Amino acid sequence: MFIQTIKTSGLAHLSYFVASGNxxxxxxxxxxxxxxxxxAKENECDITHIIETHRNEDLISGAPILSEFVNAEVLHGPNADGEVLYATTVKEGHQVRIGNLTLEVIETPGHTKDSICILVFDNDFDQGPVGIFTGDTLFVGxxxxxxxxxxxSEHVAGLLYDSLQxxxxxxxxxIIxxxxxxxxxxxxxMAEREFSTVQHxxxxxxxxxxxxREEFIQQKITEHHYQPPYFSDMERLNMQGAPAYATFQMTSSVQVEQLENMRQQGYVLIDVRxxxxxxxxxxPNSCCLPIDMITAYAGWLFSLNDKLVIIADDQNMARYAALHFARIGxxxxxxxxxxxxxxxAAKGSCFSTIDAVNxxxxxxLLKDDWHLLDVRKITEYEPIHIEGSEHIFLGHLADKISALxxxxxxxxxxxxxxxxxxxxxYLQAKGYNNVKVFLGSIGAWQSKNYPVIKPN
Known part of the structure; x- marks a missing residue:
């Protein structure tokens, strides 16, 4: 028997392959x-079941896709916000046995109303559960x-408290x-490590x-989280079941001369270097979004309906970027x-640059009518920022750019x-030509012992 963790970079998503016997x-x-x-092939296993611990908001679920490939039943918790068309609803106490392992459902609403956790029992030892798949109910830290x-807000925070108890x-x-x-x-x-126990x-x-309970509720309702616009698309797709990922197949790069015409036809140029x-x-007029930031910010700055042209070092980088985009629709x-x-440049084509300043x-520059725009999260900005800076969270820039x-x-x-x-x-691509990047940003500012605002 074994449990193998599959980590998806960018999303920091963890999925699991649990096997016993075949x-x-x-x-x-x-x-x-x-x-x-x-x-499954390497270990000569048949995938018999697929379990979703909750309705995902930040990525497309592969459950219906995998189910179709291997003819496995998908299990999903009760009280979903709508019918999960591809899944069987399971409730508290439902068990799945594979080899010497038994997986048992417990209902743990709070993060979402349909959240469940999965207890793992080793049938050779009567010692209670040895592991628990906690979904988005409990993380490390x-x-x-x-x-x-x-x-x-207070009701669901209370539900989460009860679920944790x-x-x-x-x-x-x-083990969690x-x-x-x-x-x-x-x-x-969350901690950087991916191992812990409930007791820890x-x-x-x-x-x-x-x-x-009341203290926990008050703590949760005062938290600040951002909800990207694409979350609603993920919720919809994860109720009806998204199509399989169509691997990026473009075999040759477009020519540089085509890019401006494509942009004028509505394509968005995204540089993932x-x-x-x-x-x-x-x-010129391309946006910057490094690969490891795609899943965090593409859904804020762009629409799922946008036609994208990826600008990359080579086809492999472009293919890897396309995969990251596909994971969020x-x-x-x-x-x-x-x-x-x-x-x-050698061919005489135009190129653009952005000045980086220390x-x-x-x-x-701040003495010469330059505006300092801080794009960190509000939870980063409020504890420490530079006097006179304006705060616009990067994810909100598309909505608030008209005010600049x-x-x-x-x-x-x-x-x-x-x-x-x-x-x-993003600003430069939208026609804002007087833009510089503070490379090092708040870290560099503090290293010089320049004054900052630290509200009490």
Whole structure:
């Protein structure tokens, strides 16, 4: 028997392949399902069941896709916000047996109303559950967010408290297997490690340590989480079942001369290279979104209906970027441009740059009518920021850009300069020509011991 963790970069999503004998269960699969098929083949296992611990908001579920490939039953918890068309509803106590393992459902609403956790029993030892798949109910160092039902905020926070007490009572000695790790939008306080036990979380997880229901509720309803617009699309697709991922097949790069015509026809040019490459030289009017930021910000800055052209170092990079886009529903990608900006320039084609400035330069520029635009999360900005800076969360830039004058001069900043580069590129692509990037951002500013605002 074995449990294999499958980590999806960008999303910090964790899915699991659970096997015993020659049978297997997959828990919370992602849209690109080849890895589960490969593991099954390597271990000569038949996937008999697929379990979703909850309705996913931040990625497309691979459950209906994998089910169709292997003819396995999909199990989903009760009280979903609508009918999950491809799944069988299971309730508290439902069991699935594979080899020497028994998986048992417990209902744990709170993060979503249909959330469940899965207890894992080793049938050779009568010692209670040895593991628990906690979905988005319990993480390593944090617990699930409860802001998806704003009109019932106190009620669902209370449900999560009750669910955590159930986990404490039923699985105190168990290893936990959450659906996300550090970097996920589903929590802010997750640890970098992906291993823990319920007992360890009881002793060390701040929210698991709250023993008063009302105190827990008040803590949860004062949290701040962002909800990207694409979450509603994920919810819809994960109720009806999304189609299989169509692998990016474009075999040749478009020509540089075509890019401007394509942009004028409505295509969005997205450069997925590292920010250092983008800052050095890039295709005019292209946006910057490095691969590891696609799943975090594409759904904020672009629409699922947008037709995208990926600008990358080569086809492999373009294909990898297309996969990241597809995991959150961006399927309108048929073209890429394999860029070598030195060759582009050598052929006489136009290119653009964005100035990167350091802390000393920023300090001087602020005396000359430059506006400092901080694009960090509000939970980063409020504890510490530079006096006079304007805050617009990067995810809100598309909605709030109209409030910024194209005639003004902007310096974008964040924690290090990566998100600031994405913001500056977005502004430049929208016609804001006086833009610079504060490379190093708040970290560089503090290293110089320049003054900051730290509200009490």
């Amino acid at each position: 049978k297997a269960v997959v828990i919370d699969p992602r849209r690109d399902i080849d890895i589960y098929l490969d593991i 944090d617990v699930g967010r409860t802001d998806f039902y704003p009109e019932e 159930k986990i404490k009572a039923k699985a105190a000695a168990s 297997y959450p659906a996300h790790g550090a970097g996920s939008v589903c929590g802010d306080g 979380e009881i002793m060390n997880n701040p929210l698991m340590g709250i023993n008063e 590292p920010i250092e490459s983008y800052l050095g030289a890039h295709i 961006f399927d309108n990608i048929e073209h890429y441009f394999s860029t070598n900006m030195a060759m582009v 802390a000393e330069q920023v300090k001087q 004058s194209p005639d003004d001069k902007f310096i974008t900043m964040c924690a290090s300069g990566i998100r600031a580069t994405v913001a500056a590129a």
